[in-house]
Amino acid sequence: MKVDGQWCRAIFAEGGDPAVVKIIDQRWLPHKFVWVPLDGVGDVISAIKDMKVRGAPLIGVTGAWGVYVAVVNKPGLQDAEEYLRQECGHIREARPTAVNLAWAVDRVLEKVLAEPDQGKWAEAAKAEAERIADWEVENCRKIGEYGADIIEKIHREKGGVVNILTHCNAGWLACVDYGTATAPMYAAHDRGIPIHVWVDETRPLNQGSRLTAWELLQHGVPHTVIVDNAGGHLMQHGQVDMVLVGSDRTTYAGDVANKIGTYLKALAAKDNNIPFYAALPSSTIDWETKDGVSGIPIEERDPDEVRFVPGLDPRGDITPVLIPPKDSPAGNPAFDVTPARLVTGIITERGVVAPEEKAILELFERG
């Protein structure tokens, strides 16, 4: 999507041989917009480990490009395959729980090792990394088109601006391009449908106010940042036409795990007869789990994420400030599960599907 009027992706390679892979160091957004080159495997690991990049698709694609970086940095005097397998292991270990990362690294590694001519390894790695990135982008683009049809329908029925509430950042910053929950917003906006997005700030890490607001601002989509507490009130007063969020993991019966607080918005949407949609690539559907509330383990993260809020201080530095008393404990569950009964529909790269086992299995031919 656009930044400063220029189209760009959250990761890309530029130049010839070797190409330079660049990422946005997202830790400084929205206050500083910094491109960082991944010159060696250490940079790739740091990008993932230190959360310069975040979001499953982007982490995967960063890992894929990481294999290319490893190949072009191969020292002359050693067993090339052993070296590459080792480096790929290190990249995978930068985020051991990221299924997507291991999958993307292994896929590029496999393509490289299938190439008998070591002189063509870089080319093979580059081609496969680009293929994976393009595949992620294409899935998001399709999600955007299907979702924009829903927004367009609301616009036709209602007339005027369509007000969409979103939570967290399921944006192009997490997904190379378009995003998942944001893709329908960008597509609708680019079709000329008047939309306005209520951006939940999304405590504790403020991905909404920091990242989603920045994305929408850069692309020119009208939006307003609100605290996570405000959505219910806005829905009670007819100021929300649709809730649209991403998902980290969705069960095959339609229970949606997403950033903590999503469930509260789904309850309010239900209470006010407002449609609630989750937008997600089918790669995040959990085909093993039916009941999300009991079956999806919820990560409990560092309490300091709740206690300290980093932001731009009056001197122009990013400074963390402590909110509660220093001796008060804090809890930090990172996700919650929205039961399928609160979900209107799931927007995937194959189309919009009801949050029901039968419909989901049929759409993905797993019935």
Place this chain on the structure above:
Amino acid sequence: MKVDGQWCRAIFAEGGDPAVVKIIDQRWLPHKFVWVPLDGVGDVISAIKDMKVRGAPLIGVTGAWGVYVAVVNKPGLQDAEEYLRQECGHIREARPTAVNLAWAVDRVLEKVLAEPDQGKWAEAAKAEAERIADWEVENCRKIGEYGADIIEKIHREKGGVVNILTHCNAGWLACVDYGTATAPMYAAHDRGIPIHVWVDETRPLNQGSRLTAWELLQHGVPHTVIVDNAGGHLMQHGQVDMVLVGSDRTTYAGDVANKIGTYLKALAAKDNNIPFYAALPSSTIDWETKDGVSGIPIEERDPDEVRFVPGLDPRGDITPVLIPPKDSPAGNPAFDVTPARLVTGIITERGVVAPEEKAILELFERG
């Protein structure tokens, strides 16, 4: 309640003639605990206007003591009654929308002017200010006892620790002593019932993490600070036995206006069969309004409260930091209304009442 092991109130007078009225400058809590003397009417006005004190009951009592401060600072050479009426006008204007403030100031003024001997004015003002403070405290104490009975019942039925979720600060800091929503917690804790409080941080002003957590910490009540997003997840997983909040205004049919985000917690409580109580003195019941969602106007406050978060920086100063992009607009509705259908009961100084017109009118003999 206790601070550093000592019992204290949020406002008190000490010493003889004239007594020194002292308040806690709440703007620096929880990081700095500062008593401020109200030596002149200017100090009283600044305390109210600059939000050193907050909460309707405390603002009222501060106004009441303000009349005493005006009396003891009366210059010799002027018309005493005219002087006092003027000063009282200035105090009332420190927060023109605070009904409680005007009421308390006028009540003390009336008692003073009813005293023909000007030499006894200070005594009259002091007595009336103390009476108003004691009356607020006694109401809160009663709310605490009625509410603690509910907590004790849950404890007996469930066994073990009673987990209570609260939102914002309806604590003794807002109410001279005990508080409203916190009063049952303190009473239950002091009865020896094991409780644990989930403290919603309560964006945007963080009154939960700043003030409620500090109160509970000082009084020794086990608690955990959470983001406002977390409550639904905790309720889904059996970690909340009761939701207990205050209220700024409650309709005679039981609709509860409280800090923004309360409605979302009430929805989650309903969805998980968890009792939801509002604790409030009957002085905050709106006898003119039945439907709170349509009838109670919601204040839209300064967007900068959402955009900037003040906290303790690494150098030990209170610093505001900017979270969203500087060019993204923000919205800031300050309250929401929880419909009576989501409320289990209303805890008042006269007892616990169902959120129904008939029951409320009967309890307060307005039927």
